[in-house]
Amino acid sequence: MTDSAVMDRYAAHLRLQRGRSEHTIRAYLSDARSLVGHLEREAPDSALSDITLTVLRSWLASLSRSGSARTSVSRRASSARTFTAWLFREGVLDADPGARLVAPTSRRTLPAVLRADQAAAALTAAESGAAQDDPLALRDRLVVELLYSTGIRVGELCGLDVDDVDLGRRLVRVIGKGNKERSAPFGRPAADAVHAWLGVGRPALAAPASGPALLLGKRGGRLDQRQARSIVHDVLSVVPGAPDLGPHGLRHSAATHLLEGGADLRVVQEILGHASLATTQLYTHVSVERLRAVHDQAHPRA
Structure with missing residues (x-):
């Protein structure tokens, strides 16, 4: 097979067997092509079967030298392990070099969050x-x-469609990572916003290209992620002292405020759609104010 054919089959594997999103597939393919490009630069007459642990380490080192952050290098190492494991199962590699690849530990930093009054x-x-x-x-x-x-x-x-919103129970059906479905609750203010949008806003923008999409762009097509990020930035720009956050910052703010309000960590895990509780623990933090409140309430010597 040519490299192009291999990449096509790899994309099909990620899509059909691993259930990855199109965004993730593009990232994995980009990493695989970067690795192959590095191999070709180092050894012009090489083939995919020549990918070794040394090649993988050399590739990661080149990414670090070019200024890639530790988190980016760590993510690409994980992507490379997925690629080499698949090449081994397909018979392109005699052994899986990615199984012995160790990437630098990423330093996970918590993003800025809104205070409750800023939200x-x-x-x-x-x-x-x-x-x-x-x-x-x-x-x-x-x-x-x-x-x-x-x-x-x-x-x-x-990705939400109109039918994904249950206004009666105030739930939204979400298809998350790994094509996993979950339901996320929303409050009365959000329900009012849904009513106003479906009653007045969406009909004014709807076009033949709209399909079942809940949120639309100004030309009637499904709202894309770049537009959503711009919306969040624009809204937060009018709040004095608020950090410049995107949608991810609102997600983290929501989780933080749930914890500050007394929500159980496992409830927050379910709402966010995390497969592991450890991910939720890294993703959220508990404010000093809540720690003090719990201490005052529970400790006999408070």
């Missing part, structure tokens, strides 16, 4: 902007309300 100010600003029933303002309000109320990912938000 309230942002949502109030979005609601006031939608007061004149402008379709785009109604959509922007719904984007911010749903991201903060449910803690869903921006890709999950943009």
Whole structure:
């Protein structure tokens, strides 16, 4: 097989057998092509069967020298292990060199989060902007309300269809990573935003290309992630002192505020759609104020 044919089969494997999203597939293919390109530069007459542990280490070292962050190098090492394991199962490699590849440990840092009053100010600003029933303002309000109320990912938000929203039970059905389905609850303000959007905003923007998409761009197509990020940045820009966050920051803020309100960590895990509780523990943090409150309530010498 040619390298192109191998990549096509690898993409099909990621899509059909691993259930990866299109965004993840593009990233994995980009990493695989980067690795192959490095091999060809180091040994012009080489083939995929010449990928060894030395080649993998040399590739990662070149990424580090070019300025890639430790987190990026760690992620690419994981991607390379997936690729070499697949090449081994396909018979392209006699052994899997990725099984012995050790990447630098990434330093996970918590993103900035909104304070509860800043989140309230942002949502109030979005609601006031939608007061004149402008379709785009109604959509922007719904984007911010749903991201903060449910803690869903921006890709999950943009993938929502109208039928995924259950207004009666105030639940949204989400297809998350690994094509796993879950339900995320949302509050009454978000429900009001859904009502306003479906009643006035969406009909004004709907076009033949809209299909079942819940959120639409100004030309009627499904809202894309880049537009959603711009919406969040624009809304937060009017809140004095608020950090410049994107949708991920709203997700983290939602999780943090749930914990500060007394939510169990496993409940937050379910809402966020994390497969492992350890991921939730790394993703969220408990404020000093909540620690003090729990200590005051529970410790006999408080």
